Amino acid sequence: xxxxxxxxxxxxxxxxxNSIINCAYSNSASDYFIWYKQESGKGPQFIIDIRxxxxxxxxQRVTVLLNKTVKHLSLQIAATQPGDSAVYFCAETPTxxxxxxxxxxxRLLVSP
Amino acid sequence: xxxxAQSPRYKIIEKRQSVAFWCNPISGHATLYWYQQILGQGxxxxxxxxNNGVVDDSQLPKDRFSxxxxxxxxxxxxxQPAKLEDSxxxxxxxxxxxxxxxxxxxxxxxxxxxxxxxx
Numbered sequence: 398x399x400x401x402x403x404x405x406x407x408x409x410x411x412x413x414x415n416s417i418i419n420c421a422y423s424n425s426a427s428d429y430f431i432w433y434k435q436e437s438g439k440g441p442q443f444i445i446d447i448r449x450x451x452x453x454x455x456x457q458r459v460t461v462l463l464n465k466t467v468k469h470l471s472l473q474i475a476a477t478q479p480g481d482s483a484v485y486f487c488a489e490t491p492t493x494x495x496x497x498x499x500x501x502x503x504r505l506l507v508s509p
Numbered sequence: 510x511x512x513x514a515q516s517p518r519y520k521i522i523e524k525r526q527s528v529a530f531w532c533n534p535i536s537g538h539a540t541l542y543w544y545q546q547i548l549g550q551g552x553x554x555x556x557x558x559x560n561n562g563v564v565d566d567s568q569l570p571k572d573r574f575s576x577x578x579x580x581x582x583x584x585x586x587x588x589q590p591a592k593l594e595d596s597x598x599x600x601x602x603x604x605x606x607x608x609x610x611x612x613x614x615x616x617x618x619x620x621x622x623x624x625x626x627x628x
Contacts, residue, residue, distance in 0.1 A: 440620050486551050497542075497552075
């Protein structure tokens, strides 16, 4: 089927490598950030979130880092697997709102 | 727990025709969102409902798009008349509408979307 993000930046890694996906967000007042994974033909799927009063949060094989000084988020995936292949989006919520503002996605390709 | 249901999955129409999409959110979720995702881009919010009231429709092209959420549950999004640039995936999402202790991400959940092609 047709894929999401045919013209997105692409990160290609080997299975077992660690992956780092970066995102610049736009609103210095945003207080909540989320990383989503989107596979072809599916809606975005929650991976991990972080509030603005934190600079690091860890999940299972994933870590999110937040640098508010330069308005930068990163997603680290440890021991990347072929099933991690997808488009990854960061999203921010402006203070007091629940709507999500999505950044430009990154396509992750994992080779066996 | 059942997810966010959307239909149809795919729709192909000619420009100037009308089309409607349906969304059934997760039970108990007060807030419902419609997003438009153009190929190669992140989703963009079109409209947000809190129960059956509109919270934000600032990015909804109101000359051709309309949405309603009768009884604060299901929602429909309509485009009339469609243009070529409306070709996109239309995503519905729902959330608890407020942060609750122990609930990550406001419970924010997306459906699989409706892929619209306007020819």
